[in-house]
Amino acid sequence: MRLIIKDLCHRYDDLVVLEGIDLTVREGEVLAVIGPSGCGKSTLLGIAGGIVAPTSGTIETAGAVPDGCLNPVTFIFQDFALLPWRSVEDNLALVLEHHPLPAAERRERIEAGLRRMGLWDFRKALPKQLSGGMRQRVGIARALAVRPAMLLLDEPLSALDAQTRELLMEDFLALWQRERTTALYVTHNLDEALRLADRVVVLSRRPGRLREIVTIEEPRDQRLQPSAQAHLAEVRDRLWHLIRAEAQLADREIANA
Amino acid sequence: MPDTSLPVTPAQPVRFRGGGFTVRTHRWAALLAFAVLIAVWESTNRFGLVSPLFLPPPSAVAKALGAMVADGSLWQHLKASLMRIGVGWAMGTVCGMAVGFAMGIGSVARAVGVPLVSAFFPIPKIALLPLFILWFGIGEPSKFATIGFGVFFPTVIATYSAIDSVPRNLIRMAQSFGLPWASILRKIVLPGALPGILAGFRITASIALILVVAAEMIGAEYGIGAFVLTAGNLMLTDQLLAGVLVLSLLGLAIGTVLSILERRLLKWR
Amino acid sequence: MTVVRWGRRTVLGVMGAAALALSAAPAFAQSLEKTSIGVLALASSGPIFIAKSKGYFEKEGLDVDLKMFTSAQQVPVAVASGDVDFGVTGLTAGFYNLAAKGAVTMIAAQSRDEPGFELSAYVAANTAFAAGLKKPADLKGKRIAITTVGSTFHYMLGLLGQKYGFTVKDLTMVPLQDVPKMTAAFKGGQVDAIVAPVTVARQMVADGAGTIIGWVGDETPWQLGALFTGPKTIAQRRPTVEKFIRAYQTALAEYHAAFNTKDASGAIVKGPGYDSLLAIIAEATKQKPEVVAAGLPYVDPQGKLLIDDVVNQVKFWQAEGQVDKALDAKSIMDLSFVK
Numbered sequence: 066m067r068l069i070i071k072d073l074c075h076r077y078d079d080l081v082v083l084e085g086i087d088l089t090v091r092e093g094e095v096l097a098v099i100g101p102s103g104c105g106k107s108t109l110l111g112i113a114g115g116i117v118a119p120t121s122g123t124i125e126t127a128g129a130v131p132d133g134c135l136n137p138v139t140f141i142f143q144d145f146a147l148l149p150w151r152s153v154e155d156n157l158a159l160v161l162e163h164h165p166l167p168a169a170e171r172r173e174r175i176e177a178g179l180r181r182m183g184l185w186d187f188r189k190a191l192p193k194q195l196s197g198g199m200r201q202r203v204g205i206a207r208a209l210a211v212r213p214a215m216l217l218l219d220e221p222l223s224a225l226d227a228q229t230r231e232l233l234m235e236d237f238l239a240l241w242q243r244e245r246t247t248a249l250y251v252t253h254n255l256d257e258a259l260r261l262a263d264r265v266v267v268l269s270r271r272p273g274r275l276r277e278i279v280t281i282e283e284p285r286d287q288r289l290q291p292s293a294q295a296h297l298a299e300v301r302d303r304l305w306h307l308i309r310a311e312a313q314l315a316d317r318e319i320a321n322a
Numbered sequence: 323m324p325d326t327s328l329p330v331t332p333a334q335p336v337r338f339r340g341g342g343f344t345v346r347t348h349r350w351a352a353l354l355a356f357a358v359l360i361a362v363w364e365s366t367n368r369f370g371l372v373s374p375l376f377l378p379p380p381s382a383v384a385k386a387l388g389a390m391v392a393d394g395s396l397w398q399h400l401k402a403s404l405m406r407i408g409v410g411w412a413m414g415t416v417c418g419m420a421v422g423f424a425m426g427i428g429s430v431a432r433a434v435g436v437p438l439v440s441a442f443f444p445i446p447k448i449a450l451l452p453l454f455i456l457w458f459g460i461g462e463p464s465k466f467a468t469i470g471f472g473v474f475f476p477t478v479i480a481t482y483s484a485i486d487s488v489p490r491n492l493i494r495m496a497q498s499f500g501l502p503w504a505s506i507l508r509k510i511v512l513p514g515a516l517p518g519i520l521a522g523f524r525i526t527a528s529i530a531l532i533l534v535v536a537a538e539m540i541g542a543e544y545g546i547g548a549f550v551l552t553a554g555n556l557m558l559t560d561q562l563l564a565g566v567l568v569l570s571l572l573g574l575a576i577g578t579v580l581s582i583l584e585r586r587l588l589k590w591r
Numbered sequence: 592m593t594v595v596r597w598g599r600r601t602v603l604g605v606m607g608a609a610a611l612a613l614s615a616a617p618a619f620a621q622s623l624e625k626t627s628i629g630v631l632a633l634a635s636s637g638p639i640f641i642a643k644s645k646g647y648f649e650k651e652g653l654d655v656d657l658k659m660f661t662s663a664q665q666v667p668v669a670v671a672s673g674d675v676d677f678g679v680t681g682l683t684a685g686f687y688n689l690a691a692k693g694a695v696t697m698i699a700a701q702s703r704d705e706p707g708f709e710l711s712a713y714v715a716a717n718t719a720f721a722a723g724l725k726k727p728a729d730l731k732g733k734r735i736a737i738t739t740v741g742s743t744f745h746y747m748l749g750l751l752g753q754k755y756g757f758t759v760k761d762l763t764m765v766p767l768q769d770v771p772k773m774t775a776a777f778k779g780g781q782v783d784a785i786v787a788p789v790t791v792a793r794q795m796v797a798d799g800a801g802t803i804i805g806w807v808g809d810e811t812p813w814q815l816g817a818l819f820t821g822p823k824t825i826a827q828r829r830p831t832v833e834k835f836i837r838a839y840q841t842a843l844a845e846y847h848a849a850f851n852t853k854d855a856s857g858a859i860v861k862g863p864g865y866d867s868l869l870a871i872i873a874e875a876t877k878q879k880p881e882v883v884a885a886g887l888p889y890v891d892p893q894g895k896l897l898i899d900d901v902v903n904q905v906k907f908w909q910a911e912g913q914v915d916k917a918l919d920a921k922s923i924m925d926l927s928f929v930k
């Protein structure tokens with residue numbers, strides 16, 4: 066599925082957050098969004114997912130959705146957003162309960178999601194009993210249970226420690242290896258973008274404007290190879306060059322506010 | 323830095339200095355304190371320090387309580403009071419939660435409700451008893467109303483602030499998965515507000531206990547409150563304290579039930 | 592409330608002594624003996640107000656401090672705790688329970704319900720009246736609002752039953768704790784009748800809520816209230832008690848002559864000093880003289896108790912299970928002061 070954003074502007078009262086965004090998320094690609102703090106990344110994602118109403122501009126989706134897709138555009142959250150009073154499997158059930166599915170299929174989807182994320186043994190556990198990484202895996206399994214056509218990920222790994230982050234990146238890689246679900250992936254972390262994204266969108270500081278789109282040529286599964294490192298280092302430099310000054314200014318702005 | 327060689331000091335064990343400032347549980351301390359209190363209380367009477375009229379000894383209170391158990395009147399009083407507390411509390415709670423929910427999710431309801439609740443909450447219900455008698459008569463309805471009114475306002479406040487404390491991100495998540503409004507209310511808002519609502523129950527249960535005495539000022543023949551009032555009027559201080567003891571035991575029992583309920587319902591916390 | 596018997600008195604005594612020592616001699620300039628009495632601001636305490644206002648206590652060498660209480664319940668408690676030396680109020684089951692524990696002893700009469708004196712009324716609600724509740728004897732089987740279990744009104748109903756051959760079990764007493772709630776229940780048609788003090792009863796009639804069907808004084812005269820003190824005061828300060836009673840009796844006689852005189856036809860007529868005494872009571876009770884005049888109770892000119900009625904009261908409460916069966920009515924009256 067594609068996502069087409071045209072001339073998007075967003076304001077919170079007097080605060081202009083996004084301005085003149087034109088962007089297309091292509092079918093099957095992982096598009097990373099980086100930009101300084103407060104530049105409107107989460108807002109952009111919220112608008113894309115239909116839970117924030119834009120001030121002006123249009124958002125459209127186009128293209129095919131997978132078989133059995135219940136919620137084409139699906140979020141994975143930074144804070145996991147799990148219901149603490151529901152067990153792991155019931156957290157998955159939550160997003161299926163309001164759909165008229167045969168009970169068997171519901172069970173099957175939950176089991177498939179849990180097994181894929183290695184959560185089957187923890188299906189009866191409550192969120193508080195799980196580590197951060199496991200909780201995010203529940204978030205991912207929940208998203209997979211509705212067979213999304215597009216994933217919106219808002220800094221999905223930034224609440225996790227470095228090693229867990231590494232492990233989850235492997236999970237994401239495996240995910241995009243198997244089904245090429247389109248994804249819009251907001252992050253602060255250049256390494257994440259370099260490991261996971263096909264293209265990287267750089268936003269300016271608030272009001273967020275599109276500064277540049279950088280394409281990473283290296284195929285995703287080869288990026289740990291020594292041969293890829295030269296190219297990746299180059300892209301990294303470029304991205305860093307683009308956001309360094311912006312981040313500095315944004316930092317000052319926050320200090321002055 | 324002066325360039326002198328450091329003095330050689332002999333090795334010293336590190337002194338532990340992290341003690342205190344932590345609360346440890348002493349299982350028997352409370353019981354012991356209770357026992358000592360009762361012993362002191364009893365002995366003040368035995369040694370003639372306090373007239374039994376002013377502070378009946380625990381043995382006299384126990385005897386009065388025993389008499390109530392023996393002639394079955396305790397059960398009769400308890401039954402009457404529990405029924406009033408139960409019905410009055412349930413009515414106040416159901417109405418209070420309904421209004422609290424409306425105020426928690428509807429901005430108009432909140433704008434209207436908050437000043438009204440602030441205005442009506444502090445009214446002493448006892449002052450309204452003559453009105454309740456005119457409105458609801460002297461039978462059970464006015465007693466339910468007294469307790470229900472007392473319970474209603476704190477329930478409203480507890481409910482809507484509990485709803486305020488439901489994490490917004492969970493509601494956002496539910497919306498992003500396309501859950502219908504009613505499902506969000508039932509599956510996210512209600513359970514998310516439950517801790518705050520249950521905390522409110524603790525307060526309203528105590529209020530109901532306090533108000534049962536006021537409610538039973540209205541022509542009650544039986545009831546712990548009526549018993550306490552009568553004992554006070556008759557200057558039967560041992561019975562008075564026996565009734566008060568029953569009330570506090572009732573409070574303890576209700577508190578325990580609520581604790582169990584909390585542990586059951588909120589084990590996810 | 593004083594909890595420890597020796598506590599407050601001792602402390603106050605020490606403090607008083609210290610204060611005296613500091614302020615030196617002037618305090619002793621007038622050598623009046625200090626004492627105190629707990630009263631309610633009601634016409635039934637009239638003789639006490641008169642004795643105080645006209646200086647009868649001072650003539651006996653007493654400086655009596657009048658402590659006002661708001662409910663009859665509090666007065667004997669205050670005597671028992673030693674907060675006041677004397678008390679004068681209505682006789683309730685609570686009073687007898689205090690007396691039974693040796694906390695108070697009756698030494699003279701206060702007011703009583705007496706034929707011709709409109710003090711306490713049986714008031715029928717309109718619907719009940721229409722349905723045939725026309726006289727006190729008809730109260731059997733009715734719902735009647737009273738203040739509390741063990742109150743004077745409770746006894747009045749018991750007494751009425753003794754006269755007409757029923758017991759309080761034959762009617763439904765609805766205890767409502769205070770007059771506002773009784774009024775509300777009465778006006779709201781929740782009860783058939785109330786037994787109420789004259790002012791309340793007349794107000795009900797004025798509001799069109801009911802009809803006075805009789806007066807307790809006419810039906811069942813009885814000893815409504817008493818003057819009492821602690822047994823310890825009698826034992827340790829007997830001369831003080833005697834002085835107090837003498838002053839009280841002077842005032843009683845004056846009160847009786849002014850307010851309790853009947854002419855040949857039996858109608859109450861104004862006696863000597865009527866207006867000045869009425870003014871004293873009106874001021875002490877903070878009521879208009881005409882309101883006070885409408886509810887002036889009968890007192891015995893010497894303060895003699897209706898001993899038979901007190902015995903009957905104790906028996907009644909014992910039968911009701913509200914006063915200890917072991918209590919002997921004679922043991923809580925000291926009749927040596929009023930002869």
Ligand SMILES: Nc1ncnc2c1ncn2[C@@H]1O[C@H](COP(=O)(O)OP(=O)(O)OP(=O)(O)O)[C@@H](O)[C@H]1O
Nearest residue numbers: 077078080082101102103104105106107108109271
């Ligand atoms: N609901 C809201 N009402 C008002 N202002 C908001 C709201 N949500 C966000 N903002 C403001 O809008 C700006 C952009 O917010 P947003 O969360 O989209 O930024 P972000 O790029 O995701 O930031 P971060 O990197 O910190 O996650 C911020 O300055 C923020 O304070």
Ligand SMILES: [Mg+2]
Nearest residue numbers: 106107108219
């Ligand atoms: Mg953000």
